[in-house]
Amino acid sequence: MPSPKAKNPGRSGGSPGLSGSSYEFFSSTKQTGRSSPSHLQRQGSDPTTARLRASESPSRRRGSNSSTGSASGQGPPEEDGIRLNPSLIRVSLSSLLAIDLWLSKRLGVCACEDSSWGSVRPLMKLIEVSGHGIPWLAGAAYCLYKSDSAAGQEVMLNLLMGLLLDLILVGFVKAVVRRRRPAHNQMDMFATFSVDRYSFPSGHATRAAMCGRFLLAHLVLAAPLRVLVFLWVGLVGFSRVLLGRHNVTDVLFGFWMGYCQYKLVEMLWISPQTLQGLLGLSA
Template sequence: MPSPKAKNPARPGGSPVLGGSNGRFDFMSKPNLLQRQGSDPVTARLRASESPTRRRGSSSSTGSGPPEEDGIRLNPSLVRVALSSLLAVDLWLSKRLGLCCSEDSPWGSVRPLMKLLEVSGHGIPWLAGAAYCLYKSDSAAGQEVLLNLLLGLFLDLILVGIVKTVVRRRRPAHNRMDMFATFSVDRYSFPSGHATRAAMCGRFLLAHLVLAAPLRVLVFLWVGLVGLSRVLLGRHNVTDVLFGFWMGYWQYNLVEMLWLSPNVLQRLLGD
């Protein structure tokens, strides 16, 4: 008759272990079992690393990764906030200063004068005038100055076209596209080509022409009025004109670096 002890159910939390008396399974509690397994340090470390608590901690840490990254991405930087604020102020101020954008505007009566200033800063009159004066000039010094002025005008067209194509900023919404002799790149606003040309030509005239004091004041006044007319007509935003003045100022330095000497001029003219 079998012993009653063999029919006893396993205690909760127990584990079967071989080697009991008479080849039977004996049950041992978890603390005692872990004490036996703890005698092997490698096995103990492996089991500790695979514990449910550690796995839950690792999964929770990995799961919290994307929200933190999203939080960082959604947090705007200080530079981005500053640029957005500057853009908002620029658009607001440009719209307020567009006083001649149409005949019905507050300063619509002076729109023809602003358009005359627009033509005075256009590239075609400057290129045609410099080429004609170069053709009619008899002195080598005058030809040298006019040839380098043509070089500066062509550089201005190329550089402004490149920047406009890269930036692709649209013209203000209140602008009327009734400009004189426009090209495909002129649908973009940044920077103002009239402002770059006025700044470069103004520096060029002041540096290479002997002008009386009243004429020098007129040159400064013309440069400022050309830039102002671009905003009053609604052609450009304020930052387009300011950057155009800065760009034209440094374009003159580039012309001085690439200055064509009289020897180069003679070779070009075939003398």
């Protein structure tokens, strides 16, 4: 009669297949150095998570860390750096503007009666009136009316047209730029208009430059008178800064603009024949 041990061999060692597979599983774990699933469960970790963590190579972790560090450790991109840096032109313009304001304030020695050169202020205001538009317009219209020669009428007519062109262009530029007059200026000018509260460009400087160039080109003047015309143009521009009416750049740009206006008058020169033709067409 067979013994119970022979009838139930699975109680003692289990079935041969199971024991063999069990032996092979534990032997493979010993060879590879991995822990058993039961051991992983006792530590409270998931076998799948452990295998995924173990499969991450150090080189991949180093690569991700280096890429993250390079992205976070570097400064702003090159385009942002260029955008943040101010341009050279803007810095130059800001520096020139600061120098212009400082120099204009230092030269405004006749801006008021209490200034260092306040006693010269009446003389500077007389020079200011000599470059005003109303006396020049009235004088050109009177000379045109009293002139007997055709050449004189032609010259006075074009001077009158140049003065009107100066008023239009200067008023337009002032209305566009809208630069305020210096803070130390006193608004006690003779016969001002709405656009005269703006500073850029100097209308006196443009008018003096244009009229001075016009007189030197179309009037026969002796050498002393030509020198006086040059001095008058310079004094009119310089008086604008001394009185605190304008900044230095307003006067310099006004001189250049007045010279350009003279060139424009020469290009649009109106002869008596042209005027008669225009009057005939209008009639």
